[in-house]
Amino acid sequence: MILNIILYDNPILRIKGKAIEAFDQQLKDLASDMLETMAFYKGVGLAAQQIGKALQFAVVDVSSSKIPSSLLIGGKPVPVEEHMPLFLxxxxxxxxxxxxxxxxxxxxxxxxxxxxxxxxxxxxNTFDLNGKPRKFEAGGFLAIAIQHEYDHLQGKLFIDYLSAEQRKTIKEDLERIKRGEPILSNKDKE
Ligand SMILES: [Zn+2]
Structure with missing residues (x-):
């Protein structure tokens, strides 16, 4: 099922996710719906907050990206695509x-x-859908996607990294997103 994506500045995006305690069918169904939603919107990651649930749960899949990624399990490099999707x-x-x-x-x-x-x-350090602990090291685009999704789980957004000065330059874009309007490309702004 394709879920609705929660847009800025819905307050749920600012809520730190609650820990997952039950590794049950409900979690597997959520995982399946979030993967379908992420693929539909051509994302490489999706956090539970973005579909309206403040949980410590995100999905990541960088296999559609041309930007290089690396993955090490037990210190050994493994093929990234064989381990997608990843669950946080x-x-x-x-x-x-x-x-x-x-x-x-x-x-x-x-x-x-x-x-x-x-x-x-x-x-x-994370768990799989069955509650088994998983440990790995990520580099390249995969490392970036994981950091972006991890931040979502803490209620942190990528705009939080901007300086006050940089934030001014996207003020109008943020207002448009809040109003549900498409943002203008840089060309249209000129
Ligand atoms: Zn995001």
Whole structure:
């Protein structure tokens, strides 16, 4: 089932997700609906807050992206596409110190792209849908998608990384998203 995407600035996007306690059929159904919704909207990640549920649960699938990703399990590189989709369930992250700028979009901010500093690599501790602990290290685009979704689970949004100055430049875009109107491209603004 394709679910409705919650748009900025619905307050649920600011709520830290509650931990998943039951690894039951309901969770598997939610996972299935969120994967279908993410694919329909051509996203690479979707957090529970974005479909109206404040939970520690997100789905990630970077297999449609041409931007390189890496995945290490037990310190060994594995083919990324064989491990998609990934589920972030009650996840914890360890960030590497080195950062790079990532140009990101978000399904809750249709049409908006902004630059966000992200760690090049992350170590992830999470669970699978059966409640089994999973540990892996991600790099490249996968690391960025995981950090973006992890932030959603904490009630944090990518616009929070902008300086007051940068925020001014997208003020009108944010107002349009709030009103449910398409944002103007840079060309249309000129
Ligand atoms: Zn997002």
């Amino acid at each position: 369930i009650n996840p914890t992250l360890k960030y590497t110190r080195s950062k790079e700028i990532s140009n990101e979009g978000c399904l809750s901010f249709p049409g908006l792209r902004i630059d966000v500093p992200r760690s090049k690599r992350v170590e992830v």
